[in-house]
Amino acid sequence: MADEALFQFLHSEIIQYVNRAETGESENGRCVSKLENMGFRVGQGLIERFTKDTPRFKDELDVMKFICKDFWTSVFKKQIDNLRTNHQGIYVLQDNKFRLLTQLSAGKQYLEHAPKFLAFTCGLVRGALSNIGVKSIVTAEVSVMPACKFQVMIQKILLGCDRRHWCEIRFQCEYGRGLC
Amino acid sequence: MADEALFQFLHSEIIQYVNRAETGESENGRCVSKLENMGFRVGQGLIERFTKDTPRFKDELDVMKFICKDFWTSVFKKQIDNLRTNHQGIYVLQDNKFRLLTQLSAGKQYLEHAPKFLAFTCGLVRGALSNIGVKSIVTAEVSVMPACKFQVMIQKILLGCDRRHWCEIRFQCEYGRGLC
Numbered sequence: 001m002a003d004e005a006l007f008q009f010l011h012s013e014i015i016q017y018v019n020r021a022e023t024g025e026s027e028n029g030r031c032v033s034k035l036e037n038m039g040f041r042v043g044q045g046l047i048e049r050f051t052k053d054t055p056r057f058k059d060e061l062d063v064m065k066f067i068c069k070d071f072w073t074s075v076f077k078k079q080i081d082n083l084r085t086n087h088q089g090i091y092v093l094q095d096n097k098f099r100l101l102t103q104l105s106a107g108k109q110y111l112e113h114a115p116k117f118l119a120f121t122c123g124l125v126r127g128a129l130s131n132i133g134v135k136s137i138v139t140a141e142v143s144v145m146p147a148c149k150f151q152v153m154i155q156k157i158l159l160g161c162d163r164r165h166w167c168e169i170r171f172q173c174e175y176g177r178g179l180c
Numbered sequence: 181m182a183d184e185a186l187f188q189f190l191h192s193e194i195i196q197y198v199n200r201a202e203t204g205e206s207e208n209g210r211c212v213s214k215l216e217n218m219g220f221r222v223g224q225g226l227i228e229r230f231t232k233d234t235p236r237f238k239d240e241l242d243v244m245k246f247i248c249k250d251f252w253t254s255v256f257k258k259q260i261d262n263l264r265t266n267h268q269g270i271y272v273l274q275d276n277k278f279r280l281l282t283q284l285s286a287g288k289q290y291l292e293h294a295p296k297f298l299a300f301t302c303g304l305v306r307g308a309l310s311n312i313g314v315k316s317i318v319t320a321e322v323s324v325m326p327a328c329k330f331q332v333m334i335q336k337i338l339l340g341c342d343r344r345h346w347c348e349i350r351f352q353c354e355y356g357r358g359l360c
Contacts, residue, residue, distance in 0.1 A: 003183030003184075003186075003187070003254075004183075005225065005226055005229045006183075006187055006222070006226060006254075006255060007183070007186055007187065007190070009221070009222040009225040009226060010187070010190055010191075010194075010218075010222055011190075013194075013218040013221060013222060014190070014193075014194060014197075014218075017194075017197075017198070017201075017214065017218065018197065021197075021201040034197065038190075038193040038194075038197065041189070041193060042186070042189040042190055042193060045185065045189045046185055046186060046189060049185045074183075074186075075186060
């Protein structure tokens with residue numbers, strides 16, 4: 001409880017500070033990008049600690065399951081509620097009660113502020129993946145707070161993949177298997 | 181371990197960002213003051229959570245013991261190593277291995293950077309105390325890293341106090357009693 005509160009309060013302070021510090025024409029975009037960069041470096045550092053004693057990852061899906069389960073639990077005290085993939089390098093991570101949005105009012109008028117509250121985490125995931133050697137682009141989207149979806153696009157060239165449908169990955173109990 | 185790393189990485193990022201954002205003549209002073217203010221607000225928030233289920237504090241010393249023991253352990257995963265007071269509103273909290281300094285090299289040439297790494301924590305203590313109703317000024321001092329001393333000056337008028345010597349407070353095992 002204590003650590004969670006510390007992280008949440010600190011995260012809010014950073015948003016507030018960066019928001020004030022970045023003034024100019026494209027201030028909102030710059031604020032989001034600064035927060036994303038901070039998250040990136042923190043993610044890089046964290047994944048090194050978290051994977052210190054874990055065995056080598058089997059494949060990309062194994063990496064994503066680690067992010068959804070172990071990594072998410074360490075940072076947000078819960079795991080991702082749903083993981084989907086198109087098997088072509090796009091993963092959608094859904095968190096039905098994202099910790100960094102729970103302090104915001106769920107009213108629609110606050111939706112415009114959501115990107116600032118998600119940027120750090122997008123960077124966190126991108127940084128974590130990058131240190132495992134997976135280059136990606138991470139974006140986030142909110143329709144009803146505090147639920148949100150993070151889309152991870154793995155940057156690579158896929159050859160000979162004919163699976164074009166979306167699959168849901170189960171990882172609730174033990175690491176589980178992908179369902180296709 | 182995970183939470184500690186998250187806090188440490190985030191704290192470093194903030195220092196780096198604030199340091200870059202605050203440019204101008206008195207940049208170093210402004211940077212320290214911004215960090216102190218962030219800590220103040222985080223401390224205010226944290227103490228509310230931490231004291232939710234604790235009984236009312238008996239006196240000022242009781243408050244300080246709580247800061248040194250429970251508060252410090254929640255944030256820094258260890259308690260303050262030594263607490264001293266002159267019984268006139270000045271308390272010196274010594275941490276022999278302060279977590280936010282352990283990443284810095286112990287070389288003397290890095291001592292000038294220490295204030296930036298202590299400002300947030302000074303604010304944290306000031307904010308926590310302020311929300312318990314204790315107005316204070318908190319400063320920090322480092323002679324050999326990673327050890328450091330936080331000096332808390334309680335702002336109040338003391339009447340009829342004739343104790344002018346410094347006392348060491350023991351709180352290692354259970355809350356203990358002040359020794360005079």
